[in-house]
Amino acid sequence: MPAGDDVVDGDAPSSAADAAPSADAAEAALSGVLDGTDGDPQCVLCSNDADYFLYDPGSVEKFVCWEHVSPHSAAVDGEEPRPGRPVALSL
Numbered sequence: 001m002p003a004g005d006d007v008v009d010g011d012a013p014s015s016a017a018d019a020a021p022s023a024d025a026a027e028a029a030l031s032g033v034l035d036g037t038d039g040d041p042q043c044v045l046c047s048n049d050a051d052y053f054l055y056d057p058g059s060v061e062k063f064v065c066w067e068h069v070s071p072h073s074a075a076v077d078g079e080e081p082r083p084g085r086p087v088a089l090s091l
């Protein structure tokens with residue numbers, strides 16, 4: 001019987017420090033942007049009302065309509081955010 005062995009049993013907390021933008025951060029950014037916006041936000045690519053807010057920390061903060069939000073370039077609500085791709089929050 002080994003004495004003096006400190007056996008740590010249990011799950012070590014995984015440090016989930018990934019680079020994917022979180023929805024919480026996106027929502028915080030969205031409320032900040034909306035504070036400085038008069039009226040309803042519009043799509044940056046056309047004149048439709050925006051349906052989504054694209055957010056990538058430090059690089060992307062823009063509004064797009066449903067026609068211009070690309071599921072290939074954004075993590076739409078409910079999908080897992082991927083590093084390097086903006087989060088798309090539905091408005």
Ligand SMILES: [Zn+2]
Nearest residue numbers: 043046065068
């Ligand atoms: Zn559009």
